[in-house]
Amino acid sequence: xxxxxxxxxxxxxxxxxxxxxxxxxxxxxxxxxxxxxxxxxxxxxxxxxxxxxxxxxxxxxxxxxxxxxxxxxxxxxxxxxxxxxxxxxxxxxxxxxxxxxxxxxxxxxxxxxxxxxxxxxxxxxxxxxxxxxxxxxxxxxxxxxxxxxxxxxxxxxxxxxxxxxxxxxxxxxxxxxxxxxxxxxxxxxxxxxxxxxxxxxxxxxxxxxxxxxxxxxxxxxxxxxxxxxxxxxxxxxxxxxxxxxxxxxxxxxxxxxxxxxxxxxxxxxxxxxxxxxxxxxxxxxxxxxxxxxxxxxxxxxxxxxxxxxxxxxxxxxxxxxxxxxxxxxxxxxxxxxxxxxxxxxxxxxxxxxxxxxxxxxxxxxxxxxxxxxxxxxxxxxxxxxx
Amino acid sequence: xxxxxxxxxxxxxxxxxxxxxxxxxxxxxxxxxxxxxxxxxxxxxxxxxxxxxxxxxxxxxxxxxxxxxxxxxxxxxxxxxxxxxxxxxxxxxxxxxxxxxxxxxxxxxxxxxxxxxxxxxxxxxxxxxxxxxxx
Numbered sequence: 242x243x244x245x246x247x248x249x250x251x252x253x254x255x256x257x258x259x260x261x262x263x264x265x266x267x268x269x270x271x272x273x274x275x276x277x278x279x280x281x282x283x284x285x286x287x288x289x290x291x292x293x294x295x296x297x298x299x300x301x302x303x304x305x306x307x308x309x310x311x312x313x314x315x316x317x318x319x320x321x322x323x324x325x326x327x328x329x330x331x332x333x334x335x336x337x338x339x340x341x342x343x344x345x346x347x348x349x350x351x352x353x354x355x356x357x358x359x360x361x362x363x364x365x366x367x368x369x370x371x372x373x374x375x376x377x378x379x380x381x382x383x384x385x386x387x388x389x390x391x392x393x394x395x396x397x398x399x400x401x402x403x404x405x406x407x408x409x410x411x412x413x414x415x416x417x418x419x420x421x422x423x424x425x426x427x428x429x430x431x432x433x434x435x436x437x438x439x440x441x442x443x444x445x446x447x448x449x450x451x452x453x454x455x456x457x458x459x460x461x462x463x464x465x466x467x468x469x470x471x472x473x474x475x476x477x478x479x480x481x482x483x484x485x486x487x488x489x490x491x492x493x494x495x496x497x498x499x500x501x502x503x504x505x506x507x508x509x510x511x512x513x514x515x516x517x518x519x520x521x522x523x524x525x526x527x528x529x530x531x532x533x534x535x536x537x538x539x540x541x542x543x544x545x546x547x548x549x550x551x552x553x554x555x556x557x558x559x560x561x562x563x564x565x566x567x568x569x570x571x572x573x574x575x576x577x578x579x580x581x582x583x584x585x586x587x588x589x590x591x592x593x594x595x596x597x598x599x600x601x602x603x604x605x606x607x608x609x610x611x612x613x614x615x616x617x618x619x620x621x622x623x624x625x626x627x
Numbered sequence: 628x629x630x631x632x633x634x635x636x637x638x639x640x641x642x643x644x645x646x647x648x649x650x651x652x653x654x655x656x657x658x659x660x661x662x663x664x665x666x667x668x669x670x671x672x673x674x675x676x677x678x679x680x681x682x683x684x685x686x687x688x689x690x691x692x693x694x695x696x697x698x699x700x701x702x703x704x705x706x707x708x709x710x711x712x713x714x715x716x717x718x719x720x721x722x723x724x725x726x727x728x729x730x731x732x733x734x735x736x737x738x739x740x741x742x743x744x745x746x747x748x749x750x751x752x753x754x755x756x757x758x759x760x761x762x
Binding site for chain 2 (some may be wrong): 248310361364365369372373374375376377378379380381382384385388389390392393396437438439440443487488490491601612613
């Protein structure tokens, strides 16, 4: 089946090292990651005529002033307003713009320079319902919000702390092969179970560490990809859904069950055709919800899936092959593009020590924390062009 | 000081009610819908009907899920941590987030436990709804 993104190719990916602190501005981080992605593709900034940017710390600047800052004359701009769902969504918008002939070379990038307190300050004012009806009530930030979902998941499905631990330990194993990851030492089950309590049942290693970093990919028209001559990827399908299911926070905290059928039908493949998944891992419970919503395992069984399946880069179904946000770090809005970077890097065959054998993989996003949950979910399936 | 809500024309009935010891919630006036609505909206999020009216909720509810916040998101909560924070479904059918003062911090699931609203000092001229365990 012809992809709805016919004529579009992904040709490069770039990432900064993730750091706890850095004097770099988000403009600098976007530039560094974008430059790396363009170099990876064999291109430079002079060819860029489109930008898709996501960054919580960018205001009062915006994607148009980023274009000005970098000296790019752009025919396509996109600014991600859907938090961690924006990486996949920005990629899809860029692909549509290229497909429709609006532009030829788009850098899709995300960056932030957060620490714990600036992350909390941003979230406190994220939107009206959080500012007025969660933060003053003492919700405990994103940690508290997802602690509520984690406890409910454990009660409904019989998942244990050890199940979430297995997931986090596997991601740490993957991160040890990623030179850009923030965490450099293995995580043991004892470390995980006995870590500092944050918001019961969550402890330290259930919670992403806000940090500094950026990720980027480059999309081009098929004509330019042919001229470059290197490996390239096609987008088989990309879907987004927001506020699903409406008016029911605790049916499921993520919307992937509402987009999965469309995603696989449009991609013309199924879960068994995927060689990895890059999930949005702000908290392990959200990965369980994604695995179920996206059909990687049946509803309510993700905890059993991670007991039975090796999800490391050496395993039968690798997940978050670069360590994900849980072990590479959450650079704010870049958390929604780290999986896109990793999926592209793997499929281009440039993942070094953590390379998995793959032709096709899935990447998902999630974001826009609001009244009790994130409102925006996204997912895409990418394939290496043979 | 704890973070304070921004009171708008839309949310004023809720916060004035709280200061008077009443839990005020909106309800859709369309009899075919008639859903209770929270947080405050400009239209019914179930049927998009334009008429919502405020009513006093009985204040009974049950705990959907809960956490014990040990690392608060704001310095204003540092002195009160650890504390129990929960999603409460009120009997009229809406989800409200609130602290559960005096609840056990650990050791037992509070999911499904009955609670009743109370109003506590939260800041200058500001009372905040909380819920207390009933059994």
